[in-house]
Amino acid sequence: MNPLSILRDTWFFFSRHLGILVPLCLPWIVIETLVQQQINVAAGPQNFAPWGMAAGLVFYPIYTASLILYMIDAGEGVERGVRELWSAALRLWPAFALLSAITSLLIVIGLYLMVLPGIFVMIKLAFAEFLLVQRGRSPIDAMRESFALTTGHFFLLLMTSLAILAPVWIAEGWITEAGKDAPVLSVVLHSLSGFFQLLLTVAAYRIFILLGREAA
Template sequence: MNPLSILRDAAHFFSRNLQFIATLCLPLVAAECLARAIVASLTDSAHSPAYELLVGLFFYPLYSAALILFLDARSQGQRPAIRDLLASTVQLWPAFAVLAGLSTLLIMLGGALFLPLALYLMVKLAFAEYLLVLRGLAPLQAMRESFLLSIGHFWSLLACVLLVIVPLWLLDDWTLQLLGEQPDAIGSLILDIVNGFLQLFSTVVLFRCFMLCNQRPTEDSHSS
């Protein structure tokens, strides 16, 4: 896998389907950011991160599963309706929420022990969501299969992850500096929504990686 080619293809797809992706995912991303802002204003700073994490675990599976289903449909030349994608997403939500919770806790635990371990786990679990949504695997099985599917692709996946998340982190840090020490509530919310929406690009990138990793065994079997 060539990370630069993957990023180029993902950027092309994201830009061409920007309107549909925004219509599908942006309302849920905005609702998540608004809910986090409300929770932060109603809770003390010590407990706010935990509650905000719970908010994320509620909304994230909804728009992520919807986007993955859309990516899969478009890869097959289909144009699904938004209502159909959301209906399927609701059915997937319980298992996806469990997977997101387990993955988040595992990565956080890894980061607490050794920061590179968190990055390693993030890469090895990169395909778990796609395996759950597209193959119907249970959360733990999807995590295990993601570890297996990523064998031989770690460094390419790592490059893709870093090329996406590092600029997004830098952008998020830059926007926080623009807001200053006492940010405007509305401005802060808008920037959170924009940053949250841009992070969906990583889902497109990793879907492309997932497709390439799944194609290789098929191609090898035909050539042998």
């Protein structure tokens, strides 16, 4: 298992299932982006961070859980429609939102502490969402088990994550500048950026599944 093979498999899955991933996830990402844009206007850039994160915690669990449920279904040969997946994701929302809040807080604290601790926490918690959705773990148990399961695979996850996030971060910088005087364009570009960040979830899930097969 190496980052290149993971990235290849990730892109293959993402492009092959684009027809369902767009209606499944993109509407929620667009709504999230619109809400965050309005918060930025109302609160101002200096006060955006906490309120923007709060808005993200409302919508992120819905589209991410929907994506994870779809990947689980694809692996098991099960077919569910978009509304069924949304319904299942909404039932998971309380636990998923709590997990996302704790994870985000730990990552932010880590980023303030010389950046590297934040990256470490992000990688070590890479499997927590899958453990919560697929195995029904509680948020705390999912975090604890993710820390254990990622042991020995830190650099694989790190290199794969950076290969996906680095272009996205560069694009986000350009999008912020390009969208300053064009709110509609800003929403479109930020939504597309958020959609392609889902590649990270797909890649992490691919690693999670492969490691599970090796353990079996």
